[in-house]
Amino acid sequence: MAANLTIHQVPPEWKSQPMYHLPPWGEPLIVLFILGGAMFLTRRRNIQILGKRKEGYHDSYLDSDSASSTEDLLWYHPDNDDDDDSQYPLSASKxxxxxRACCGLVVSTPNSSRFSAHIHSRILxxxxxLVEMFYWIITxxxxxxxxxxxxMIFTKSIIEVAQAHGLAILEFEQFxxxxxxxxxxxxxxxxxxxxxxxxxxxALNRAYALIHIPGTVGFIAWYYYTAPSHPTFSTIRRTLTLTNFFAFLxxxxxxxxPPRLLPPEYGFLDSVRHDKATSIWMSGxxxxxxxxxxxxxxxxxxVIGCTMIHHAGIYGRTLEKGETKKSWLWKSIYCLIGLGYPSMILVTIVATANHYWMDALMATIVACAAYWCNRIFLTLLPLEDLLLWVLRLEKPIPSTGETFRQKGGRI
Structure with missing residues (x-):
């Protein structure tokens, strides 16, 4: 069957001049700039890292979703719709x-709020x-x-196995x-x-190398700054993370x-290598x-495209607190990004011979499955509580969207 796939066509000679090649420190600097900017924009201005700590209620306790009684404040709800602690003041003080709900059981875990005065807790x-940065470093x-x-699984045969799988995908697509x-x-x-x-x-070679990590990090930073609520942000973050883990498996x-590494008789050219457009994140x-x-x-x-289209508001749905109806101009901008970005990435991954069409189709299925069952990560909250206790660290209340809304912004 593999013989039917042979193209018997020599790829044209590579004549294009390489684009500007970033120095090795260029890409990390871009990512650090994005993350540093997000840290600065979403910081809490009323908290001091050094000096006497000021106690008091945070305004997030006073919204319509806050507990309505002292008994509610003393209870950590096991079905909390998010993976942040949202420490209620009376509960934290005691x-x-x-x-926590875990695998159908309710378990008790230590409360690390007693460590809130520690210097590393104050930094968070x-x-x-910084918590979001920690999650992505682990990923x-x-x-x-x-x-x-x-x-370890395939030992020395991994190259042959990987090539056979690549050819099987081409065979499936064509026959x-x-x-x-x-x-x-x-x-x-x-x-x-x-x-x-x-x-x-x-240009696509450079886009493939440079857009993936900075683009995704930039989206996470932007969405943390503008999302209408932390549960909404967490749903997308958990979806991206679970998509990762499904893919890793x-x-x-x-x-x-990938097509670019197949034998040359199949007609593909490793244009990324010819163009020296590798990324520091994709080397080593x-x-x-x-x-x-x-x-x-x-x-x-x-996932990014679906999120943008969701917030474009082009279909009837109840707006979240913090959202507002958009003008047709902003709807068009959100839809243009929501449709244009995935389309550009699809053309890029195929034209550079880094992926098959099937890879994109399976990525879509995996992302949808991750969205459907993203709350599975909430079963790990007891482990997070134990880790915080061991580190003598209090998890901070998220500042998702606070500064943006305080400045009159609406996603």
């Missing part, structure tokens, strides 16, 4: 144990966005482990009963760019060679180059 209270470390685990879903072949897309549009392909158990000994299925580039872009 350091009562938390009650001042800059709550990135898990990604780094996929290559190691996959090599299965579902071939109507893939009317344009991947190599046809790349060859269109190679034959007369190489400068555009050079696939990377480990189903290594898949722990980067898994055999992780084409599913495409996390498209998975992230799909």
């Amino acid at each position: 350091h009562l144990s938390k009650r 209270q001042k800059f709550p966005f 990135y470390l898990f990604y780094r482990l996929t290559k190691v685990l996959s090599q 299965s009963s579902a071939s109507f879903l893939f009317p344009i072949k991947e190599y046809s897309v790349q060859h269109w760019f190679m034959e007369g549009h190489q400068d555009a392909l050079t 696939t990377f480990t158990l189903y290594p898949c060679m 000994n722990f980067v898994n180059s055999l992780a084409a299925m599913p495409s996390m580039h498209f998975g992230y872009a799909f």
Whole structure:
């Protein structure tokens, strides 16, 4: 069957001049600038890291969702719709144990609010966005482990296995009963760019290398700053994170060679390598180059696009507190980003031969599954409580959207 896939076509000569190549410190600097800006914009101005701590109620306790009685304030609701502690003042002051729902049970966990005066707790209270940065560092470390685990499973045969999986995907797209879903072949897309549009392909190479991590980090920072509520933000963050973990499991158990690494007789060119457009985040000994299925580039872009379209308000739904009806101009901008960004990423991953069409389709399915069951992460709250206790650290109340709304902004 693999013989039927052979193209017998030599890729055109690469003639495009490489675009400006960032120095090794360029990409980390961009990401640090985004994260630092988010920390600054979402900081709590009324909290001092050093000096005497000022006690008092936070305005988030006084909204319509706050507990309505002293008994409610003394209770940590096990079905809290979020993964933040939202420490109620009376409960925190008495350091009562938390009650968490876990696998159908209600368990008691230690209350780390007694450590709120510790210097590292104050830092987090001042800059709550640091918690989000911690979550994503953990996620990135898990990604780094996929290559190691996959090599342990498949040992020396991993290259052959990954190549066989890549060819199986091409075979499925071209010869299965579902071939109507893939009317344009991947190599046809790349060859269109190679034959007369190489400068555009050079731009896509750079976009593939530079947009994925900074773009996703930028979205998380923007959404934390503007989201109407932390539960809404957390739903999207948990969806992205669970999409990651579903993908990591696939990377480990189903290594898949991207088109650009297949033998040359299949017609693909490794334009990213020719253009020296690799990213510092996608290089090194722990980067898994055999992780084409599913495409996390498209998975992230799909979730971001759906979030933008959701907040565009183009269909009838009840607005959240903190939201307002948008003008047609802003609706158009949100929809343009929501549709344009995933479309651009889809063209990029296929034209650069980094992914198959099937990779994008599976990323869409994985992202939808992650959204449907994202609350599974709430079962880890007891472990988080124990970790906070061990670290003698109080988890801060999120500042999601506070500064934005205080300045009159509405998402």
